[in-house]
Amino acid sequence: MFPQLVDTNTSISLKLLQQHIAECAKLSIGYPVNLDFDYTLLLPFLQYNLNNVGDPFVEGNFALHSKEFERQSLNWFAQLYELEEYWGYLTSGGTEGNLYGMFLGRELYPDAVLYSSRDTHYSVAKAARLLKIPHVVICSQFNGEINYEHLEYELSQRKQQSAIININLGTTMKGAVDNIERINDIIQRLRIRFYIHCDGALGGMLLPFIQEAPKISFRDYPIGSISVSGHKFIGSPVTYGIVLTRQPYVKKIETSVEYIGSKDMTILGSRSGLAALFLWYAIQTRSQHFHKEVANCLQNARYLRDRLLEINYHPLLNDFSTTVVFDKPAIELCRKWQLATQGNIAHIVVMQHISTQKIDQFIDNLLVNNQLSCFSTSCL
Numbered sequence: 489m490f491p492q493l494v495d496t497n498t499s500i501s502l503k504l505l506q507q508h509i510a511e512c513a514k515l516s517i518g519y520p521v522n523l524d525f526d527y528t529l530l531l532p533f534l535q536y537n538l539n540n541v542g543d544p545f546v547e548g549n550f551a552l553h554s555k556e557f558e559r560q561s562l563n564w565f566a567q568l569y570e571l572e573e574y575w576g577y578l579t580s581g582g583t584e585g586n587l588y589g590m591f592l593g594r595e596l597y598p599d600a601v602l603y604s605s606r607d608t609h610y611s612v613a614k615a616a617r618l619l620k621i622p623h624v625v626i627c628s629q630f631n632g633e634i635n636y637e638h639l640e641y642e643l644s645q646r647k648q649q650s651a652i653i654n655i656n657l658g659t660t661m662k663g664a665v666d667n668i669e670r671i672n673d674i675i676q677r678l679r680i681r682f683y684i685h686c687d688g689a690l691g692g693m694l695l696p697f698i699q700e701a702p703k704i705s706f707r708d709y710p711i712g713s714i715s716v717s718g719h720k721f722i723g724s725p726v727t728y729g730i731v732l733t734r735q736p737y738v739k740k741i742e743t744s745v746e747y748i749g750s751k752d753m754t755i756l757g758s759r760s761g762l763a764a765l766f767l768w769y770a771i772q773t774r775s776q777h778f779h780k781e782v783a784n785c786l787q788n789a790r791y792l793r794d795r796l797l798e799i800n801y802h803p804l805l806n807d808f809s810t811t812v813v814f815d816k817p818a819i820e821l822c823r824k825w826q827l828a829t830q831g832n833i834a835h836i837v838v839m840q841h842i843s844t845q846k847i848d849q850f851i852d853n854l855l856v857n858n859q860l861s862c863f864s865t866s867c868l
């Protein structure tokens with residue numbers, strides 16, 4: 489327990505915060521964040537500032553780092569995505585990985601236009617804005633997947649310009665997976681210059697562990713880069729992410745930006761060496777069970793969908809996804825269970841810490857709430 493660190497003026501206290509967080513964590517089912525982890529073995533490293541500043545493949549002068557662990561973790565991901573000559577680094581999160589992907593695409597094709605679906609995470613549009621990349625938003629299908637006909641139409645309107653295409657491997661709201669093969673067919677047919685970035689914030693850790701899911705393979709497809717969040721499926725006390733690309737691409741733009749006198753190609757400077765240890769530790773202790781973790785989440789997501797179906801909440805559960813979308817419940821309930829909402833829909837992302845018991849508890853809560861609101865709106 490904490491010593492009594494209380495600011496009497498503002499009544500802020502660590503103890504109260506800890507209690508508050510512990511309570512909220514029990515009801516945290518709305519966001520794609522795995523709360524089921526234990527990194528206590530790494531506590532001794534909290535005594536130091538581990539900073540993996542700059543390129544993970546260059547040791548640098550600062551000795552307090554964990555770059556060997558970062559490299560081993562990156563190597564694990566490179567194998568997962570069948571990427572042989574790779575470069576990458578641990579980012580501050582999925583957002584930085586998307587920014588890096590857009591940056592690389594723009595550096596390789598300065599005339600490029602970005603194409604991404606309406607259901608794409610807002611970080612992609614932000615990256616386009618930061619980098620001043622013209623951005624064409626493509627319609628989505630009802631399930632959140634990109635509309636391929638619309639994509640083909642918009643691409644065909646600008647065949648002389650290069651294209652940066654963002655592919656969602658699990659959209660934020662509906663967990664929809666854009667089909668790499670179909671998109672690849674379209675660009676090959678149109679014969680345009682292109683760069684593909686995959687946003688795999690959550691799905692980047694789901695698809696490889698689902699047998700029937702489309703492969704995320706740099707060997708089979710001309711993918712340029714992929715971004716994955718570390719604090720989502722893997723889970724971590726600090727937020728971070730992973731970005732990977734083809735090493736020859738980085739080599740190309742290294743020379744083109746030689747004037748900065750460094751081959752430091754990360755977007756940010758200082759980077760968490762602790763995050764690298766969390767990731768490495770998770771891979772060491774859990775990678776053999778990732779299949780099982782994903783299978784459990786999928787099974788519980790189907791259970792949640794079925795229960796919501798029974799009570800007429802119109803659930804939607806995409807293939808290869810653990811995100812269950814349904815009619816937005818009463819606002820008090822959304823707040824209590826920290827549900828993410830969009831218009832008249834809400835979602836629950838079934839992560840490792842969400843058991844069937846928790847799902848039952850939520851459904852009971854939903855039913856009681858319905859009865860209450862029924863009384864108050866005088867159904868009787």
Ligand SMILES: *Cc1c(COP(=O)(O)O)cnc(C)c1O
Nearest residue numbers: 581582583609658659660689717
């Ligand atoms: C969460 C999410 C992001 C952003 O990731 P952060 O790690 O929160 O920066 C990007 N894309 C998708 C699809 C996401 O769900």
